[in-house]
Each structure stands twice: as structure tokens, then as C-alpha cells.
Amino acid sequence: DTEVTQTPKHLVMGMTNKKSLKCEQHMGHRAMYWYKQKAKKPPELMFVYSYEKLSINESVPSRFSPECPNSSLLNLHLHALQPEDSALYLCASSQRGSGNEQFFGPGTRLTVL
Amino acid sequence: GENVEQHPSTLSVQEGDSAVIKCTYSDSASNYFPWYKQELGKRPQLIIDIRSNVGEKKDQRIAVTLNKTAKHFSLHITETQPEDSAVYFCAASMADSWGKLQFGAGTQVVVTP
Numbered sequence: 001d002t003e004v005t006q007t008p009k010h011l012v013m014g015m016t017n018k019k020s021l022k023c024e025q026h027m028g029h030r031a032m033y034w035y036k037q038k039a040k041k042p043p044e045l046m047f048v049y050s051y052e053k054l055s056i057n058e059s060v061p062s063r064f065s066p067e068c069p070n071s072s073l074l075n076l077h078l079h080a081l082q083p084e085d086s087a088l089y090l091c092a093s094s095q096r097g098s099g100n101e102q103f104f105g106p107g108t109r110l111t112v113l
Numbered sequence: 114g115e116n117v118e119q120h121p122s123t124l125s126v127q128e129g130d131s132a133v134i135k136c137t138y139s140d141s142a143s144n145y146f147p148w149y150k151q152e153l154g155k156r157p158q159l160i161i162d163i164r165s166n167v168g169e170k171k172d173q174r175i176a177v178t179l180n181k182t183a184k185h186f187s188l189h190i191t192e193t194q195p196e197d198s199a200v201y202f203c204a205a206s207m208a209d210s211w212g213k214l215q216f217g218a219g220t221q222v223v224v225t226p
Contacts, residue, residue, distance in 0.1 A: 031212050042202050042216035043157065055211040090156065097212035099145040099164065104156040 004105035023074040023091030032074040035090040081112045115140040119217025136203035137185040143205040
């Protein structure tokens with residue numbers, strides 16, 4: 001399996017909802033990433049997990065809570081989001097950290113009403 | 114932190130012509146430079162990358178050059194085809210940065226038949 005998968009593909013939520021995004025890879029990669037991408041902009045790094053430990057948090061608001069239950073799974077828990085959080089959320093993975101190709105998932109298109 | 118600038122923001126080329134996209138980076142410690150292609154509604158996909166110990170790399174119609182002294186790198190696409198139409202992002206990463214990629218703003222390439 002050489003793909004990163006993400007669920008759901010689309011998500012619409014209200015500002016009081018709690019939801020989770022899921023990401024999975026079975027390539028044996030030990031680094032996993034969450035990115036946020038707005039229309040016509042580059043991906044913006046949110047979090048990096050290396051060997052299931054949080055290595056980078058790019059000053060992301062606490063309404064986004066990442067979780068890495070094991071080496072194949074990455075979750076992003078969402079709570080009390082704002083309309084400006086509407087974006088494409090991309091997960092990626094790589095063999096290790098620096099200097100390795102990052103494989104991106106197809107993303108979750110999130111709309112916050 | 115690292116800052117990556119990318120030019121041009123849009124590029125229109127006739128099918129069969131060459132396309133060149135240029136990026137500059139600010140931190141001389143950066144040592145890994147990937148290029149991603151993102152088609153509309155799709156995930157970013159790596160098309161070529163280069164490390165700082167190499168000056169040039171080629172893969173069929175795609176080549177990347179790196180000038181460490183000037184801190185810039187370029188993507189060259191020869192014999193462009195309509196399927197090359199997409200947004201292209203350059204990025205830079207430093208060793209020991211947990212794989213953090215700093216992306217350029219992107220170049221929208223349109224290849225007209």
C-alpha cells in the first residue's frame with residue numbers, strides 16, 4: 001500500500017460541534033504531518049509527529065487537537081471552530097523527518113458554518 | 114525561520130515550449146528542495162527533489178537546478194503538454210527540522226494547445 005488515506009472527504013460542521021479527521025498510512029513511515037491549505041495558497045504546516053511523538057506544533061489554536069494513536073494513524077480533533085478555519089486539511093507522511101519525500105493524502109474539505 | 118519566494122505566480126506557455134519556475138530561499142542551512150505539483154482538487158504530488166550536495170537533477174522532461182551560493186533553485190519543464198497544467202510549489206527544508214517544509218507561494222502553469 002503506497003497511499004495515504006483520509007476520512008471523511010468532506011465535512012460540514014457548526015461552530016459548537018466536535019468532529020475528528022482521520023489519516024492512515026501503511027508504508028511504515030515514522031513521520032506524519034497535518035497541513036491546512038486555503039484556496040490558491042500553499043499548504044501550511046500545523047503539526048508534525050515523529051515516532052508517534054509530537055515534534056512540532058506551529059502555534060496552532062487549541063481548538064485543533066492532534067493525536068497519533070500508533071505509527072499508522074493520525075487524528076485531528078476539532079472543537080469550537082471558526083468559519084475562518086474552513087479549508088482543505090491535508091495529512092502527509094514520510095519515512096522519517098527531514099530530507100524525505102512527503103506523501104500527501106487527498107485531504108478533507110472542511111466547511112465551518 | 115526559512116522564507117521561500119517563488120516566481121512567477123502565473124505562467125502561460127504554448128504546448129511544446131519550455132517552462133521555468135524560480136525560487137529563492139533565505140536560510141543557508143536548508144539542504145532539501147522538493148517540487149510538488151497540485152492539480153485542481155487533487156493532492157500535492159512530488160515531481161522531483163534535489164539535495165544540497167547536488168547541483169542538477171533530471172527526470173525525463175523535468176529538471177531542477179540548485180545554486181547554493183545564490184540560494185536559489187529552479188524547475189525546468191521541457192516540451193510542455195496540456196497535462197502539465199497545474200499549480201507547482203517549491204519548498205525548502207533543513208536537516209534536523211523534523212521534516213518541516215517551507216513552501217513557496219505557488220505558480221499556476223497553463224499550457225495551451
